[in-house]
Every structure is written in structure tokens, then in C-alpha cells.
Amino acid sequence: MNHFFKIPFTWIITTSVLPQVRTTFNQNFRGISQICGNLEPRSWNSMEGLVRCPANYVPLSPITFLERSAKVYRDRTSVVYGTVKYTWRETYERCLRLASALTQLGISRGDVVATLAPNVPAMYELHFGVPMAGALICTLNTRLDSAMISVLLKHSEAKVIFVDHELLEIAWEALGLLTKRKSKIPILVVISESDGSLTSSSTTAFDKEAYVYENLLSKGDVKFEVRKPENELDSISINYTSGTTSEPKGVVYSHRGAYLNSLATVLLHGIGAMPVYLWTVPMFHCNGWCLIWGNAAQGGTNICLRRVRPKAIFDSIALHKVTHMGGAPTVLNMIVNSSTSDRKPLPSKVEVMTGGAPPPPQILHKMEELGFSVSHLYGLTETYGPGTICQWRPEWNSLPPEERYRLKSRQGVQHLGLEEVDVRDPVTLESVPDDGKTMGEVMFRGNTVMSGYHKNPRATEEAFRGGWFQSGDLAVKHSDGYFEVKDRSKDIVISGGENISTIEVETVLYSHPAVLEAAVVGRPDNHWGQTPCAFVKLKEGFQADAEEIIKFCRDHLPHYMAPRTVVFEDLPRTSTGKIQKFILREKAKAMGSLF
Amino acid sequence: MNHFFKIPFTWIITTSVLPQVRTTFNQNFRGISQICGNLEPRSWNSMEGLVRCPANYVPLSPITFLERSAKVYRDRTSVVYGTVKYTWRETYERCLRLASALTQLGISRGDVVATLAPNVPAMYELHFGVPMAGALICTLNTRLDSAMISVLLKHSEAKVIFVDHELLEIAWEALGLLTKRKSKIPILVVISESDGSLTSSSTTAFDKEAYVYENLLSKGDVKFEVRKPENELDSISINYTSGTTSEPKGVVYSHRGAYLNSLATVLLHGIGAMPVYLWTVPMFHCNGWCLIWGNAAQGGTNICLRRVRPKAIFDSIALHKVTHMGGAPTVLNMIVNSSTSDRKPLPSKVEVMTGGAPPPPQILHKMEELGFSVSHLYGLTETYGPGTICQWRPEWNSLPPEERYRLKSRQGVQHLGLEEVDVRDPVTLESVPDDGKTMGEVMFRGNTVMSGYHKNPRATEEAFRGGWFQSGDLAVKHSDGYFEVKDRSKDIVISGGENISTIEVETVLYSHPAVLEAAVVGRPDNHWGQTPCAFVKLKEGFQADAEEIIKFCRDHLPHYMAPRTVVFEDLPRTSTGKIQKFILREKAKAMGSLF
Structure with missing residues (x-):
């Protein structure tokens, strides 16, 4: 693991290591040019005979x-x-x-x-x-x-x-x-x-x-x-x-x-x-x-x-011959777990963009069976939504399903509107090696990055430090150039000095036949610092206890990554389908140390 | 016909009717702002918290x-x-x-x-x-x-x-x-x-x-x-x-x-x-x-x-499984008139963009037979090439072939990169009615219009008069909003006060079974002002004389539009396949008046 994880989170409060930044925080907003470069590019030096006028220049607008x-x-x-x-x-x-x-x-x-x-x-x-x-x-x-x-x-x-x-x-x-x-x-x-x-x-x-x-x-x-x-x-x-x-x-x-x-x-x-x-x-x-x-x-x-209900989705697709749709994995989950009475055959292939969280293999598999073709994209509100795509390579079609789903769960590569998306060391801003192991932060640069946070110059300044939008998502880069998000920086669990990607643990949990939804957070621990704590919602009519879930995880993961605690309950979500981990973290904190 | 054709060509030398323009012609280049508006748009007034910096602004470049x-x-x-x-x-x-x-x-x-x-x-x-x-x-x-x-x-x-x-x-x-x-x-x-x-x-x-x-x-x-x-x-x-x-x-x-x-x-x-x-x-x-x-x-x-030879085209398509290609109608003409020994079956549908001249129906028909799917686009060097497309409407698929080809030969509607393409009166700059009859000039406005003519401010100024790029192409607007180019402004033939679209005459000539290529220009005439003069190249092994060609045209066109002169010879072309009408006009001029 990369060095900065040895001192967890200090890099998030980057001001403490960059005196220059700290100074500008206390100054007025103009200070931002010191951090992320000149605000105005060089104005246009026209050659003879050239003009910028209403015939050849119109402000871009949808x-x-x-x-x-x-x-x-x-x-x-x-x-x-x-x-x-x-x-x-x-x-x-x-x-x-x-x-x-x-x-x-x-x-x-x-x-x-x-x-x-x-x-x-x-x-x-x-x-x-x-x-x-x-x-x-x-x-x-x-x-x-x-x-x-x-x-x-x-x-x-x-x-x-x-x-x-x-x-x-x-x-x-x-x-x-x-x-x-x-x-x-x-x-x-x-x-x-x-x-x-x-x-x-x-x-x-x-x-x-x-x-x-x-x-x-x-x-x-x-x-x-x-x-x-x-x-x-x-x-x-x-x-x-x-x-x-x-x-x-x-x-x-x-x-x-x-x-x-x-x-x-x-x-x-x-x-x-x-x-x-x-x-x-x-x-x-x-x-x-x-x-x-x-x-x-x-x-x-x-x-x-x-x-957004399964019956309405299937009815609309059949009636209007839908060609494209989108949705967080939670919407896909709803579709694949719908009752057969709500379903209708698709008139033809429906292209589905999913994003917001990596799509679990089981969901990808069932979506394919139903006739949907799923693309995986990734982005944040700060990148106008979609910013990268796991651009599918035709040669991957011949791989075994598990391998295809593993490849597809990666966040991929930047789309055409962005100049660069890279995984970089949050302190040095250096690009991490494409070894599939070294973690860094996903960073964006380009015209489809937000103008800033409304009336919040300080947050804008921090987000754009060093001329990159810093997503707060931790990822690795693979040898084929595609990156894979491992966790939100604030979600990662650090147990005995080891980083545990909660996404990896959740992927295993989702592969358990009885699990409908799962989320993992860190539970404070006097000995380990943190231990993984799983919140799980079971499918209707299925049963499983904590012991079985933990054993299942230990069978599929290094032992230190398996949850030590499993809580069965409905998961709190935002309206866009994202699980509100800060609520779960509060709950895990309230439980106190396990040992 | 629109009023400005009654006084042919005066509107081309627009300076003669716009004293303000004439003045700036004799001044330095800054005068252009008087004609086509402000050169610089208002600079950005950022709201609090927003910035323009390397994280969120990158000059667009291919x-x-x-x-x-x-x-x-x-x-x-x-x-x-x-x-x-x-x-x-x-x-x-x-x-x-x-x-x-x-x-x-x-x-x-x-x-x-x-x-x-x-x-x-x-x-x-x-x-x-x-x-x-x-x-x-x-x-x-x-x-x-x-x-x-x-x-x-x-x-x-x-x-x-x-x-x-x-x-x-x-x-x-x-x-x-x-x-x-x-x-x-x-x-x-x-x-x-x-x-x-x-x-x-x-x-x-x-x-x-x-x-x-x-x-x-x-x-x-x-x-x-x-x-x-x-x-x-x-x-x-x-x-x-x-x-x-x-x-x-x-x-x-x-x-x-x-x-x-x-x-x-x-x-x-x-x-x-x-x-x-x-x-x-x-x-x-x-x-x-x-x-x-x-x-x-x-x-x-x-x-x-x-x-670019038929055999190489068919070989490449078969070998590499070509999906897309482009070419002026002259390239399409070469393909459909190729010997069968040069041909190979297409592995699948090939999408072909054609432009530079409207594709004749016979060529569209034969291209379809060979398995090509042809789209018709239009533009000029000044609009970075493609600027409009005859956007195909699915409901047109059920029309009879002649009707389909007639619709497809229109230049259509602007593409996504342009703000506006319109047919306008060259003097008043007012939009012409969409009656399919009133002629005007095709004008462009948007970000995919050239920066200007290198070291030629006067030509730039003239091209952008009134805040529109003026193409020099004459067209009508149809009731469905699609426009159709009738002629280059300098190519149109005016005979006895009537405008004759040389494109319309050429379309009839191309439908004659013996004609391989055809071009029509005006021949000076003491009585009519001009009469249509056709230059024709016959297909190998076919024969036809001037009398037969003229009769064929009179059978398919109003009599005043039919050529009075037919010359059989190879047509001079630019390397991009466009017929060099200025050379033909010189030849027609050298012939003198017919009567």
C-alpha cells in the first residue's frame, strides 16, 4: 500500500502540509490563483484576416x-x-x-x-x-x-x-x-x-x-x-x-x-x-x-x-420500444428482483447505463439474462454526472462471465469531454503506477468539471488544489489503463494498519444468495483501530444469521477483510440510491469497541 | 422568383448598396466590428465560489x-x-x-x-x-x-x-x-x-x-x-x-x-x-x-x-470490414459504374457520407443495390466541411424510391455544431418563406464556421457581412424545414429574366441512359441574355447526339430550361471531384451568342 495510508487521513486535511494553502484560506478568494493556476488563459492573438464575430463564435449552450x-x-x-x-x-x-x-x-x-x-x-x-x-x-x-x-x-x-x-x-x-x-x-x-x-x-x-x-x-x-x-x-x-x-x-x-x-x-x-x-x-x-x-x-x-417501479419500467419498455435508460445499481437490483408478474419481454435490446456504485456481478448477470445490455460509468455531481466509462472491448466478449463482470465493475477511462482522469497520490499529485495495487485518489481535469461550490470559495479551493478536481474516491490503476474505485476516502476501513476496501467486502456479501443489500463501515476497535461491520438486508423469504454471513466472507476474502459484526436491517439511502454510510458509521460508533 | 434576381448579381457586390461597408473596406481591419458585431463577448462575471482554472477549463482541441x-x-x-x-x-x-x-x-x-x-x-x-x-x-x-x-x-x-x-x-x-x-x-x-x-x-x-x-x-x-x-x-x-x-x-x-x-x-x-x-x-x-x-x-x-479506385475500395471493404466511408458523388459514380470483376460483396452494410454536390437519384439507387447506405451532407470549406445533413426520417422509408431519392438530394438541416443555418435574402438578410420556391442564399452561423481567410481581411469581412457566413449557394426552403440548394450564385443561368437552376437541368441529364457526366452553364445570348449550355460525357459504348439530348430535356423540363447547346467532352474537375464550371463558362463565352 502507498505510503500515505500509513498516516491515515492526514492528507485529507491537506492544508496542514501546505503552508501556502493555509495562508490563502484565511485570505480572500483571489488567493485561489496561487493554487490552481491562472484564471484566465491568454487572450486570442488573431492572425491577419481572422476574426471572432457572431458568424463564427457563439457561446456553447444546451x-x-x-x-x-x-x-x-x-x-x-x-x-x-x-x-x-x-x-x-x-x-x-x-x-x-x-x-x-x-x-x-x-x-x-x-x-x-x-x-x-x-x-x-x-x-x-x-x-x-x-x-x-x-x-x-x-x-x-x-x-x-x-x-x-x-x-x-x-x-x-x-x-x-x-x-x-x-x-x-x-x-x-x-x-x-x-x-x-x-x-x-x-x-x-x-x-x-x-x-x-x-x-x-x-x-x-x-x-x-x-x-x-x-x-x-x-x-x-x-x-x-x-x-x-x-x-x-x-x-x-x-x-x-x-x-x-x-x-x-x-x-x-x-x-x-x-x-x-x-x-x-x-x-x-x-x-x-x-x-x-x-x-x-x-x-x-x-x-x-x-x-x-x-x-x-x-x-x-x-x-x-x-x-420508478419494475412494472412501470417493463410496461414502458414494451409500449414505447425503449432503446436506452439509466439507473444506479439499486434500480437494476429492483429490476432483477421483480416478480415475474411485473415483467414483460423486451421488444429488443435495451442499453442501460449504470453508475453511482459498481454493479455487482449477480446483477449484471441477471440483467443480461433479461435482455438488457449494461454499461458501467462513473462520475460525481462535481463532474456533471458521467465522467468515465468502462469502455467495453469486443475481445472481452469471449471471456467467462465472472471475468467479464469483474472487468465491467471497473470505472474505466475518461469520456471525450474530459482532458484527463487519473489516479494520483493525494499529497504529491504524482500518478500512481498501473500495478492494480497502489491506491491513489481519482482526479479529474477538463471542461466537464464544475465551476465550483456556490458561495463556498473555501470548499472550491480545496477541491481544485493543484489544478485537479479531487474526487475523494480511492482507486487503483490496472495495467490496461482502466482504473477501479476501491472506496470513498472516508469510507475505507483501516484495521491493524491494513486498508480494507468496503466495496470488495460488499461485492462478496452481494454474492451470498440470501443477501438483497449490503453495506460495510468501520466499527471502532481498541485493539485494531477499526474492524469491518456489515449492515445487511436479506431477500424476502430467505434466512441467514451473522455467523453464516461471516463464514461466507472468510471463505471468499482474506480473513482480516471479513466483517466481525453483521447487523440485519433496512439500509438508509439517498433518493439517488446511494447508501448513507455516515448514518451507518454513527450506528457502528454507538456500538463501541468489539473487544 | 425573389426580387433580387430581377437585377442579377448586383447583390453579390454588396458594397455598392451599403455605404458603411464600403467605407470600412478602405479603412483598416478593425472596421469589421461595425459589420459583424462585437469581437469579444462579455467576459465572465463569476458568482461567489466559482473559478476558471486548469481543473475545470481546458482549451478545446482535437x-x-x-x-x-x-x-x-x-x-x-x-x-x-x-x-x-x-x-x-x-x-x-x-x-x-x-x-x-x-x-x-x-x-x-x-x-x-x-x-x-x-x-x-x-x-x-x-x-x-x-x-x-x-x-x-x-x-x-x-x-x-x-x-x-x-x-x-x-x-x-x-x-x-x-x-x-x-x-x-x-x-x-x-x-x-x-x-x-x-x-x-x-x-x-x-x-x-x-x-x-x-x-x-x-x-x-x-x-x-x-x-x-x-x-x-x-x-x-x-x-x-x-x-x-x-x-x-x-x-x-x-x-x-x-x-x-x-x-x-x-x-x-x-x-x-x-x-x-x-x-x-x-x-x-x-x-x-x-x-x-x-x-x-x-x-x-x-x-x-x-x-x-x-x-x-x-x-x-x-x-x-x-x-481511390473501385477495386481497391471493394477489396478494402471486404478485407477490413469497413463500416463507414465518404466521398463526393463522383466517387459514388465510380463505384456504381465499376466493372463487375472489380467488385466484391460487402460483408455488411457500409455507411457512406456523400457531399460536395447533390447525389443523383440513379447513383443513390445503384449504391443501395450494392449494399451501401448513403447519407447526404452539405457544407463548404468555410464550414469545416460537413455543416448540414439531410437527416433521414424513418417514415420516409416506406415512400417510393423516386420520392426517397428526391428527398435525399436535399441538403437538409444544420448539424449539432452549428447555431443556425438558414436561407436568407442576400440583401435584407431576412429569412425566406418555406414555400419551396423563393430562392435565397444559404447562410451559416456558429462555432464551426472558419476564423476567416488568411491574410485577406477584405474577403473575411465580405463573407461575414451582417453576422452570417454567406455561402454563395442559392437555395429554397421546404415546408418541412429542410433546404435544397438550387445553384451556386455564380452558376445560375438567367434566361429571358427567368432563373434556371443548373442543378435541376443536370439531374435530368444524368437520368438519360447514355449520360455519364453532365454540367450546365450559361451561354451569352443577344436576345435572352443567356441560354443553358450542356457539357456532357457519354458512357462508354453509348451513343446520343445533341438533338436527342435536347429533346429528352424538353420532355422532362419546362422548355425554357432545356439546353440550347450540347457539347460532348470530358469535364474539367478539381481534385475533390467538383466540376470546374468557370472553365466551362469561358468555353461557352467563347462560342458567342447562339442567335
Whole structure:
């Protein structure tokens, strides 16, 4: 193991080893140029006869994709939601109306517009309509509680919030909390069902002051002059990190980055012209991994799903002939463990992007059996979602299944939008050898890395130290150049001086026939420092006790890596399907030392 | 017909109607901002917490594609030429050596390096190696004569020229002309066959001073530090227009535009990961329609062909399982008229991009029969090659063949890299109605429009008047939003006040069973102003006289559109397959008035 693991975590507080950095932390924000280089590249020295003018220079923006699709694909279906269907021309016109209506509500360039909604057509439209009004879209996670929503509304200074009728109560509570604290209250717009219907609880909103989405649109002007970004680095969205830690940060995307990551993701996933895309990834998550914009680029049909359930997934695939979809392994897990009565045969191969956690072999195997073709990608909110892909090599098709799944569980190589993704020593920033053993931190550099954390220069500065975005994920590099994430830096368990990848332990746990879900964290230990502690949820109708689980792990892993403790319970997850290990760590801590 | 055709050509000399423009013509170059808007967009006003730094901002450049493929696809075949094969890692290393060797020859940032070579591996490598040395690549048309080559070398101020061993004599003559005129002589590098062999004539070069490509590479340093562009608007290449007019202009591309057009062309052509691309488009033409870079982005295999001949095409397709290729209709014509002994069955569907001229229905039909799938794209050297595509709609598949071919011969809609392509009135710049009748000029706006004409501010200014690149192509817009080019503005024939699209007349001529090639120009006429004059080449073994051809046209066209004169002869073409109408116009002029 690499030297820096001998002194665990000191490198995370890098300021302690870099006096220069510590100084700038206490200075104002301009200090960042000392750490990550010049902010402005050399300006363009034109040769004679050359110019930069509106004929040959346009700020990159995904708004262009919609404008183009409204022309190229104008009568093709853009969005489907139950019985609701729009064409690209209609979607474009609705977005123009929306942008116009927002300016009527007082929205100016640089203002923030929040959303709290599942994957309904309005969410799709807001991703264009808000930027077309010159504003930033801030998509709140639909599983947050009212307290957190009020915190994020305050932090983002959102001037308007669009709320799905089913989530109105929680939004209303959040606004109540803001009132109590004498904070500014955003204007509330209720997204009704497309037929105009609302849930009963949401009607209370109309006793108070609120707009209704469809009414608002009808007042918008279809001839609205779009407020294109004046500079392509202007911000397009804020994504608050989903909270695997307890401190959410507002990750800001630019028009340029959104344009480039949309195209890179389309290419990475092999999305040709006119795909049929099923929305099983939350649109609020990294703006739907940038595919809200990417599908507009390719004139795709967006199948919206309010609730991601196996029956709805299989029904949608059969009905609409879905070609592409995405989802965290937890969504794949739901699909492969669905009851046969919920299933339908796939009309043809469905390409599935998975990411957020490495897909366990069992899930890959069962997905293949069902007719899905799974690609594994990797990225963070800070990299606009997808940043790397385990680019599949045709020669791997002839390998035995276990070997194929092992290869596919790796995070792979950077996509086309990034300049470089590498595994580097977090202290020296030197590239680690490609020996499959030496751990380092995954680092990103390129145009699809966030502009920074909203109103948090200190966090931005720390994330970009040395001119690299430092992901906090620990990985090894293999001899074929593909890297493999072993753990989050804060998740790794260190027992008797040895690093234990919780991902490796979890992979073994998932291969146990009775295990539905598993997560491993460190339990404090007076002797070893930490020991691995497994939280496990069993499949319905299956049984297993701690002893059996531990024995199974010891049969498949070096003994020091096997859990010493197994707890059976439901696992706490973020709405994007990530297990909230900080909650489990708290529980393990509360247990105290094992010996 | 639109009003501006009533006063033919006055609008081409637009300065005569825009006093403001005329003034700036006589002033210095800064005057251009008055015509096409501000040169610099607003600089970025960062919000608190956001930065632009090397972690999240990298100038866009196709060099990135090669660096990435050297990692992602490193052991896959990059380039094939006869028995020569390289992997992506090898190609990358060869390009590093080449860039290093260029700096050893004294090449600095912004210098120009010329090439005179067919589609051999060195041409592929030069497209990366030259920019990696910070220089511009200027790819000369291999069919130019020594006089024109000397003019272009002088104009471009090329410091080095790479010459294929078969073209050495003509290059040597060109350098001789430069010596006579006491101009600076570029350093000569001879590209031998990859086995080191040279044609006999080329050995004379070694009596004089010259380098050999492979020797030069062997002296380059594989650890060369790449000179990335400091600003993404820095120039990457100069493409001299191929001379459908007699005045070639140096069209300059930027790293940004090359990056964006590469991706747009990859997406437009549906080029997935790891394609097998057959080089039937000259690499010197718009840098191979940007697919030299685009294939690197997708880790494709580049099959190089020194000579584009039907047998070599069919052999390569069968041997390498070609997936994609491109070519002007003249290449398609060569394929469909090939002898059966030259043909081989296609192992699977081959996607063919055609452009440069609308593909005649007969050719589309025969290409389909042979198993090719043809897409029609359109663009100009000034738009980095491909700029629009006749985006195929699945519902058109069920139409009768004639209808399908008629739809496909249209130039279509803009690709993803452009902001807008429209048909506009050349005087008022107003969009023409989509009635399929009103003619206007095709105009482009977006990031894949050239930086300008090298050392020709006046021509740049004129091309970008009003913030649009004005193509000089006349077209109509159809009700489905697709546009159709009717003629080059200078090619249109005006007879008795009526506009005659020479393309329409040529389409009828091509449908005559005896006609192999046809071109129509205006012949001066004392009564009508002009009358259509057809130049025709007959198929081998076929016979037809002028009377029969004229009758055939009158049977298929309004009488005023039918040619009054038919000349049987070989048609003069540029090396990219375009018919040189200016030569034919001279001939027609020399004939004098018909009546």
C-alpha cells in the first residue's frame, strides 16, 4: 500500500502540509490563483484576416439543442407521460412560454429558480425554460425533508420554486420555516397533473398565494426572445450534492460544461439519432446525468415516469420500444428482483447505463439474462454526472462471465469531454503506477468539471488544489489503463494498519444468495483501530444469521477483510440510491469497541 | 422568383448598396466590428465560489482525442496502409516524435507546415503532429500544378513542406519557382513508402537538401511536451479552397472549431465507438471533413488508400470490414459504374457520407443495390466541411424510391455544431418563406464556421457581412424545414429574366441512359441574355447526339430550361471531384451568342 495510508487521513486535511494553502484560506478568494493556476488563459492573438464575430463564435449552450430539435425533429415525439404527448415543436414553444412567464414573475439574468418534482414533463421543460430566461435551475432532491429544503432555498436564494402537487405539503412546511426565520420566501408554482388535476392536499395551497404551472405557461409569450448566455461560462444550474455526507454543497454547472457533457454522454452511451429514453434516473440528479439536454441534442423521445417501479419500467419498455435508460445499481437490483408478474419481454435490446456504485456481478448477470445490455460509468455531481466509462472491448466478449463482470465493475477511462482522469497520490499529485495495487485518489481535469461550490470559495479551493478536481474516491490503476474505485476516502476501513476496501467486502456479501443489500463501515476497535461491520438486508423469504454471513466472507476474502459484526436491517439511502454510510458509521460508533 | 434576381448579381457586390461597408473596406481591419458585431463577448462575471482554472477549463482541441485514444484504445489498430499497421499507442508516439522533430527543425507556435500527399499514414499523423508542435497544417491539393503550389507556399509562408515521394517532382518545380522569385524556400521532407522505398524520380531530391519522414521521426523525442493551444481560438489549419473559382483563398480553422466539428460530424454520421473508416475522401480536403480527428475521438481504424479506385475500395471493404466511408458523388459514380470483376460483396452494410454536390437519384439507387447506405451532407470549406445533413426520417422509408431519392438530394438541416443555418435574402438578410420556391442564399452561423481567410481581411469581412457566413449557394426552403440548394450564385443561368437552376437541368441529364457526366452553364445570348449550355460525357459504348439530348430535356423540363447547346467532352474537375464550371463558362463565352 502507498505510503500515505500509513498516516491515515492526514492528507485529507491537506492544508496542514501546505503552508501556502493555509495562508490563502484565511485570505480572500483571489488567493485561489496561487493554487490552481491562472484564471484566465491568454487572450486570442488573431492572425491577419481572422476574426471572432457572431458568424463564427457563439457561446456553447444546451439551449441550442432544443432550438435545433424544434426544427430538425419538429413533428416527432419529444416527451411522453401517460396519455400526455408533446412534439419537439410543442416542447420548444412550451419552454419559450415558460421562460417568458418567468420574466413576468421578475426573474432576471443570474437568478435562481428551484424545483421539487419527480420525472414529469414540467421537469424536462424547466431544464430549458429556466436557462432560456437567463436563470439557473436548482433541482432539489425530492426525498429531502422540509428543514433541509428550507436550508437549500435560503442558501441558493431561489426566487421561484416549482413544486409537484404531491410534494406541496413538504414545500409548504419549508416555506413556513423560512417565514419563521424571516428569510425571503420564493414564489410558489404548483405543477399539477397535465390534465390539471391536483391531489386534495395541494388544494390548500390556493388558500395561500400560488401559481399553477399550466396557467403560468398560458400567460407566457411564444415569441419570447431567449436570453442566451453572454459568456459560455455563465452558470446554468446548481445541484446540491445528495448527502452521502451530512453537509450538502451547491455544485454549479456552466452552459459550456453542460453542452460538452451532454455530447460526451451521448457518445459514451452510443445514443444515436432519435433514441427512446426511459427516465429511471431522477432528473434532479446532475440534471439527469446531462441527458435531459443530451436527448434534446439527438431528438430523442423522453418517457417520463413519476415512480420508478419494475412494472412501470417493463410496461414502458414494451409500449414505447425503449432503446436506452439509466439507473444506479439499486434500480437494476429492483429490476432483477421483480416478480415475474411485473415483467414483460423486451421488444429488443435495451442499453442501460449504470453508475453511482459498481454493479455487482449477480446483477449484471441477471440483467443480461433479461435482455438488457449494461454499461458501467462513473462520475460525481462535481463532474456533471458521467465522467468515465468502462469502455467495453469486443475481445472481452469471449471471456467467462465472472471475468467479464469483474472487468465491467471497473470505472474505466475518461469520456471525450474530459482532458484527463487519473489516479494520483493525494499529497504529491504524482500518478500512481498501473500495478492494480497502489491506491491513489481519482482526479479529474477538463471542461466537464464544475465551476465550483456556490458561495463556498473555501470548499472550491480545496477541491481544485493543484489544478485537479479531487474526487475523494480511492482507486487503483490496472495495467490496461482502466482504473477501479476501491472506496470513498472516508469510507475505507483501516484495521491493524491494513486498508480494507468496503466495496470488495460488499461485492462478496452481494454474492451470498440470501443477501438483497449490503453495506460495510468501520466499527471502532481498541485493539485494531477499526474492524469491518456489515449492515445487511436479506431477500424476502430467505434466512441467514451473522455467523453464516461471516463464514461466507472468510471463505471468499482474506480473513482480516471479513466483517466481525453483521447487523440485519433496512439500509438508509439517498433518493439517488446511494447508501448513507455516515448514518451507518454513527450506528457502528454507538456500538463501541468489539473487544 | 425573389426580387433580387430581377437585377442579377448586383447583390453579390454588396458594397455598392451599403455605404458603411464600403467605407470600412478602405479603412483598416478593425472596421469589421461595425459589420459583424462585437469581437469579444462579455467576459465572465463569476458568482461567489466559482473559478476558471486548469481543473475545470481546458482549451478545446482535437489533440485531446489522440491523447485519450492512446489510453482508451491503445492496443487497437489506428491506421492501416497495405501491410503497414499501427496501434493507437504507436500513432500517438509517432505524432509526439513528429512534433518534437518539427521543433528541432525550428518550427515555433503559429508557424505553417505544408503537405502535398495522398491518403497515406504520414498525412494522418501530420494532422496531429503539426498542431502538437503549436503549428498550423496547410494541406495542399495533390492535383495542383507547380505554379499554384508555389503561389500557395508563398502566401501561407510555410516553413516546412512534407511531400509524398510520388509528388516530389512537382514540389521540386514549385520550390524552383520560389527560388527564381527570391522567395523563402521551405524545408523539404520526403514521405517515402513505409518500407522506406522511394520512386526513382524522388531520389534526385537527395542530391539536393531534403529530409526523409521516417528518419526525421526517429530523431524525435517521444517524451516531447505537447504545445497545446493557449487559447482554443488559436489556428490549427489552413485549407486553400479547391478552386471552383480561379482565386483560391486560405480558409483558417481553429482548435475549438475543429474539436466541435469533429464531434458534430461523428454524431451526424452515426459513427459509434471503434468504427472502421475507409479513406476515400482526400485528407487534404477540409482535413478529411474533420474525420481525421473524429476517428481518433472514437478510436476508429483508418484504412488508408493511396489511389481511390473501385477495386481497391471493394477489396478494402471486404478485407477490413469497413463500416463507414465518404466521398463526393463522383466517387459514388465510380463505384456504381465499376466493372463487375472489380467488385466484391460487402460483408455488411457500409455507411457512406456523400457531399460536395447533390447525389443523383440513379447513383443513390445503384449504391443501395450494392449494399451501401448513403447519407447526404452539405457544407463548404468555410464550414469545416460537413455543416448540414439531410437527416433521414424513418417514415420516409416506406415512400417510393423516386420520392426517397428526391428527398435525399436535399441538403437538409444544420448539424449539432452549428447555431443556425438558414436561407436568407442576400440583401435584407431576412429569412425566406418555406414555400419551396423563393430562392435565397444559404447562410451559416456558429462555432464551426472558419476564423476567416488568411491574410485577406477584405474577403473575411465580405463573407461575414451582417453576422452570417454567406455561402454563395442559392437555395429554397421546404415546408418541412429542410433546404435544397438550387445553384451556386455564380452558376445560375438567367434566361429571358427567368432563373434556371443548373442543378435541376443536370439531374435530368444524368437520368438519360447514355449520360455519364453532365454540367450546365450559361451561354451569352443577344436576345435572352443567356441560354443553358450542356457539357456532357457519354458512357462508354453509348451513343446520343445533341438533338436527342435536347429533346429528352424538353420532355422532362419546362422548355425554357432545356439546353440550347450540347457539347460532348470530358469535364474539367478539381481534385475533390467538383466540376470546374468557370472553365466551362469561358468555353461557352467563347462560342458567342447562339442567335
